[in-house]
Amino acid sequence: MAQLTGTVPGYSLSGVSAMLRRPFSGAPLLAWLLGVILAVSLERILGAPLALFLGLPRIPMLFGFVIALSRPLLFPSALIYVLIIYLIPVAAVLRLAGEATNRAADLLMRMPFLVTVLVHLGLLYVTLHLWSGVSAYRVLTLKLILIAVIVTTSLNLINGYQGEFSCSHPGFMALGAYGASVFTLILFVDDKIFGTALLPAWLGPFLFPLGLIAGGLVASLGALAIAIPSFRTRGDYLAIISLAFTFIIKSLVENLEVVGGPRGLGSQPDWANLPTVFIWAVLCIWTINNFVRSTMGKAVNAVRDDEEAAEAMTVNTRRTKMINFMFAAFWAGVAGGLFAHVLRYVNPSTFGIQKLAEVLAMVYLGGLNSIVGSIVGAVSLSMLSEALRPLEIFKWIIIPLLLILVMIFRPTGLIAFREFNVRNILSPRQNPQREV
Amino acid sequence: MQLLEVKEMTHFFGGLRAVHNYNLSIQPGEICGLIGPNGAGKTTIFNLITGIHRPTEGDVLLAGENLVGLFPHQIAARGLGRTFQNLQLWRHMTVLEHVKLGRYSKLGYGLLGAFLGTSKQKREEEEIAEKAMDLLRTMRVDQVADQNVLNLPYGAQRRVEMARALATDPKVLFLDEPTAGMNPEELKQMMGIIRQVHDEMGLAIFLIEHRLKMVMELCQRIQTLVFGEVIAEGPPEEIQNNPKVIEAYLGKETME
Numbered sequence: 001m002a003q004l005t006g007t008v009p010g011y012s013l014s015g016v017s018a019m020l021r022r023p024f025s026g027a028p029l030l031a032w033l034l035g036v037i038l039a040v041s042l043e044r045i046l047g048a049p050l051a052l053f054l055g056l057p058r059i060p061m062l063f064g065f066v067i068a069l070s071r072p073l074l075f076p077s078a079l080i081y082v083l084i085i086y087l088i089p090v091a092a093v094l095r096l097a098g099e100a101t102n103r104a105a106d107l108l109m110r111m112p113f114l115v116t117v118l119v120h121l122g123l124l125y126v127t128l129h130l131w132s133g134v135s136a137y138r139v140l141t142l143k144l145i146l147i148a149v150i151v152t153t154s155l156n157l158i159n160g161y162q163g164e165f166s167c168s169h170p171g172f173m174a175l176g177a178y179g180a181s182v183f184t185l186i187l188f189v190d191d192k193i194f195g196t197a198l199l200p201a202w203l204g205p206f207l208f209p210l211g212l213i214a215g216g217l218v219a220s221l222g223a224l225a226i227a228i229p230s231f232r233t234r235g236d237y238l239a240i241i242s243l244a245f246t247f248i249i250k251s252l253v254e255n256l257e258v259v260g261g262p263r264g265l266g267s268q269p270d271w272a273n274l275p276t277v278f279i280w281a282v283l284c285i286w287t288i289n290n291f292v293r294s295t296m297g298k299a300v301n302a303v304r305d306d307e308e309a310a311e312a313m314t315v316n317t318r319r320t321k322m323i324n325f326m327f328a329a330f331w332a333g334v335a336g337g338l339f340a341h342v343l344r345y346v347n348p349s350t351f352g353i354q355k356l357a358e359v360l361a362m363v364y365l366g367g368l369n370s371i372v373g374s375i376v377g378a379v380s381l382s383m384l385s386e387a388l389r390p391l392e393i394f395k396w397i398i399i400p401l402l403l404i405l406v407m408i409f410r411p412t413g414l415i416a417f418r419e420f421n422v423r424n425i426l427s428p429r430q431n432p433q434r435e436v
Numbered sequence: 437m438q439l440l441e442v443k444e445m446t447h448f449f450g451g452l453r454a455v456h457n458y459n460l461s462i463q464p465g466e467i468c469g470l471i472g473p474n475g476a477g478k479t480t481i482f483n484l485i486t487g488i489h490r491p492t493e494g495d496v497l498l499a500g501e502n503l504v505g506l507f508p509h510q511i512a513a514r515g516l517g518r519t520f521q522n523l524q525l526w527r528h529m530t531v532l533e534h535v536k537l538g539r540y541s542k543l544g545y546g547l548l549g550a551f552l553g554t555s556k557q558k559r560e561e562e563e564i565a566e567k568a569m570d571l572l573r574t575m576r577v578d579q580v581a582d583q584n585v586l587n588l589p590y591g592a593q594r595r596v597e598m599a600r601a602l603a604t605d606p607k608v609l610f611l612d613e614p615t616a617g618m619n620p621e622e623l624k625q626m627m628g629i630i631r632q633v634h635d636e637m638g639l640a641i642f643l644i645e646h647r648l649k650m651v652m653e654l655c656q657r658i659q660t661l662v663f664g665e666v667i668a669e670g671p672p673e674e675i676q677n678n679p680k681v682i683e684a685y686l687g688k689e690t691m692e
Contacts, residue, residue, distance in 0.1 A: 312524075
């Protein structure tokens with residue numbers, strides 16, 4: 001009996017996963033990017049004929065999930081498609097070009113760090129561009145995922161790094177969305193509400209970032225209004241005040257006829273294309289990562305872990321909390337502005353309790369006090385919610401169930417309290433054999 | 437002029453008089469001790485001077501400047517560094533980060549520097565890290581600089597807390613029971629470190645301590661506090677033989 005239950009060396013679960021991982025662990029991020037670029041290029045060339053050949057109605061949009069769930073009989077075809085288009089090319093590149101890409105990554109690391117980062121970001125963008133180029137649905141999904149990344153990372157600043165529970169992110173997003181929309185509509189659009197455009201339309205794309213920043217600043221001002229009464233004390237006050245704030249903003253907008261009231265505000269110009277959203281997401285992650293890794297940002301952690309000790313170490317705790325809160329609100333506002341210009345329509349009911357639940361779920365699933373965690377949480381939950389769409393109502397049973405499981409087994413989230421060290425992520429991987 | 441001067445400080449918690457008519461003067465480079473039975477108000481005096489509580493009456497002067505009414509972080513930045521009776525470390529931060537944060541008020545890069553990661557900010561972070569490493573070396577915890585503080589043994593955590601307080605460039609260092617809960621070996625090491633800090637940096641030190649042997653050895657002057665009032669003040673030998681002190685404090689020990 002003992003022999004039966006004992007694990008056979010090499011065949012245990014961890015052994016198998018290690019066996020699967022070993023050939024790929026030596027490949028740097030560069031190899032992964034190149035592999036995925038190959039896969040998505042392949043999809044653009046071969047995707048449609050292959051899908052036809054396999055009897056699929058069209059190219060599977062989200063790795064076959066949607067097709068497999070809505071028409072289970074097509075599951076094998078979808079699996080084969082994913083295998084041929086994605087898994088095999090990526091595995092092949094990792095296996096064959098691991099050595100070469102390691103050398104390339106090493107070479108890149110010797111260049112100025114900015115160049116290295118830009119090269120990788122460029123490749124990442126190419127990947128996303130090629131992947132999403134197949135359909136408008138993918139472009140829209142991708143934009144919304146990137147916006148979710150911004151919102152989640154910024155909320156993590158408050159709920160994770162600062163350790164307070166804030167519910168005001170939908171409110172900040174609403175302020176940003178309306179702020180940026182009003183900016184672009186007044187200046188560049190002939191509109192029923194705001195009259196004729198004040199500036200020529202060709203200036204628009206150049207001034208659009210200013211509009212987003214304006215939206216972010218409006219959100220920051222909103223944050224200041226919450227911060228002044230609620231940061232005198234610690235505890236649940238912020239949760240209550242911030243929740244109230246979200247509702248106040250929502251009903252305020254609903255009752256402001258100037259911005260369309262409950263009907264919402266439409267006809268925003270189409271300036272939030274994929275590169276724009278991508279650049280803003282990168283900027284958000286970059287500034288937040290800089291901040292949380294600086295000594296000034298560490299003060300936020302110190303305030304969370306022991307406020308009295310932070311004060312004794314010369315940290316102005318009140319100012320630190322306010323700045324962090326307003327900084328987070330700024331990015332939520334920018335995300336709101338992008339959101340409005342991606343959908344080209346906003347209405348106040350978008351920024352209610354459901355949005356809040358969504359964002360909170362992303363933060364807590366991904367992991368507190370961790371930027372990688374927030375990215376993972378935002379991407380995985382948005383993808384999941386898209387992929388499970390065919391299940392309709394059951395989607396809202398499966399996703400919360402998943403969250404409960406995560407909370408039971410990893411109470412702080414999937415990847416919590418991890419530093420986002422770009423240098424480590426980009427650097428070449430050492431082969432275990434060569435290390436000796 | 438005295439470095440730190442406390443004049444006629446009195447404090448009430450509601451109707452309870454916690455501290456009554458307390459006076460203190462510390463000269464540069466002096467080690468002064470505060471002893472007294474449990475609940476005498478020693479930590480309250482620390483908290484009053486460092487600004488956590490605001491004294492009901494009285495003045496606190498650091499190099500002539502009145503500190504009453506300032507925020508604790510302002511007082512700390514003016515040169516009162518402190519440690520806590522029960523370790524108050526930040527549980528998710530590394531040893532090095534702890535000590536670096538002591539430089540907070542002296543950071544030269546602004547918010548934009550922190551957001552954008554400017555070269556000025558990077559340079560300054562490196563300078564701070566270097567200074568912090570020096571302090572960690574003095575405290576003999578430089579080997580574990582990248583560890584989370586909670587992974588360290590108790591004695592080392594105490595030393596991290598002290599390094600953190602020293603990073604604020606204090607003029608006077610307040611140590612609240614620096615050897616509480618330590619074993620004899622750690623105790624010896626801590627005493628060595630306090631002496632070293634005192635000799636090398638010429639710091640004035642004000643410490644609360646329960647182990648009389650240590651206070652007698654380290655301090656040049658000792659105050660004895662009972663029920664919020666100083667009943668005796670003077671050099672160690674004098675305190676040791678003061679009948680009031682023996683009655684209030686040492687008396688219990690000689691009974692054993």
